[in-house]
Amino acid sequence: MIDKVNTNEINTKEKKRNGIDSRKKGTICCILGAVSWGFSGTCSEALFRDYAPDASWVTAVRMTVAGALMMVWLLLRQRTVILDMIRDKKTRVQIAAFSVAGLLFCQLAYLCAIRWTNSGTATVLQNISVLLIAIFVCITTKTLPDRRQVISIVLALSGVFLLATGGKPGNLELSVPGLLWGLAAAVGAACYSLLSRAPVERWGSIPVTGMGLFAGGIIFFAAIRAWYIPEGFDAGAFVLMLLIILVGTVGAFSLFLQGIRLVGPVKAILLGCLEPLTAAFLSVVWMGSSFSPADYIGFAAILATVVLLK
Numbered sequence: 001m002i003d004k005v006n007t008n009e010i011n012t013k014e015k016k017r018n019g020i021d022s023r024k025k026g027t028i029c030c031i032l033g034a035v036s037w038g039f040s041g042t043c044s045e046a047l048f049r050d051y052a053p054d055a056s057w058v059t060a061v062r063m064t065v066a067g068a069l070m071m072v073w074l075l076l077r078q079r080t081v082i083l084d085m086i087r088d089k090k091t092r093v094q095i096a097a098f099s100v101a102g103l104l105f106c107q108l109a110y111l112c113a114i115r116w117t118n119s120g121t122a123t124v125l126q127n128i129s130v131l132l133i134a135i136f137v138c139i140t141t142k143t144l145p146d147r148r149q150v151i152s153i154v155l156a157l158s159g160v161f162l163l164a165t166g167g168k169p170g171n172l173e174l175s176v177p178g179l180l181w182g183l184a185a186a187v188g189a190a191c192y193s194l195l196s197r198a199p200v201e202r203w204g205s206i207p208v209t210g211m212g213l214f215a216g217g218i219i220f221f222a223a224i225r226a227w228y229i230p231e232g233f234d235a236g237a238f239v240l241m242l243l244i245i246l247v248g249t250v251g252a253f254s255l256f257l258q259g260i261r262l263v264g265p266v267k268a269i270l271l272g273c274l275e276p277l278t279a280a281f282l283s284v285v286w287m288g289s290s291f292s293p294a295d296y297i298g299f300a301a302i303l304a305t306v307v308l309l310k
Contacts, residue, residue, distance in 0.1 A: 026262025030271035033256030038278025040248020047240045053230040055111035060226040066249035067214025074210050081207050098195040099216035106188030113185050116178035125182025127160045129189035133265050152308050156273045159301030167294030193265040196257050205257035277302050
């Protein structure tokens, strides 16, 4: 009897430990994914500033190349998984929805929002996805957000707002296309997080990300005929594109999807608010930008969100 009780206690502790380890791993994955996106965003800023390529072309190329690289790796390492995914009708539908409504739509809408407004405004609008996901989860589970989630949402949105606008609402002077593209980016970010959860839970983040990127990239690449090199592209431009593809696409999406699987979409998106923090930091170090006291308050608010959600 004593041995049985001790065994049960050990098993219970082991399960709790595994659960805590999974949450920590998920948090780390989300943080690394967000930081990678922030780095990629600064690379994109440099690319658009110095070479001015079309946003559609960048989206098509990064998705296609990143997806192709991941698919080659997957076919060499997880060929059976890929074939099983292709044979499964439900999975094909899920991947198609995730690829188009999540990956492609989110990336393209965000870049177009930057084009019509600016990166700060576009980031603020895209982070409305936090509220969209929270509302969706509450509706589907028929529950209200707990106090920690509510505080975290308020801190995250406040921090991103201060970071993007310097605390001056008048800076958000939006054109109609800018507003619509920004709201579309928020919807796309929410769809990306929610649509990925079921297939990632079944097949894993790498296969889902690879197939989603490759499928959406190929379709969009052919649709806009992106088989040309933008005028003025040199070695520096190709280095920036390589960083955007490897760090900001392959690495960031894989890590963030794994994080969503382990910690859930609401917490993952909140941790994703580290993206503008990283981009702002690199903008100072790399691009020579400067920030106001309101910006630093925004940094603190975002970091407080991470502490609350650890």
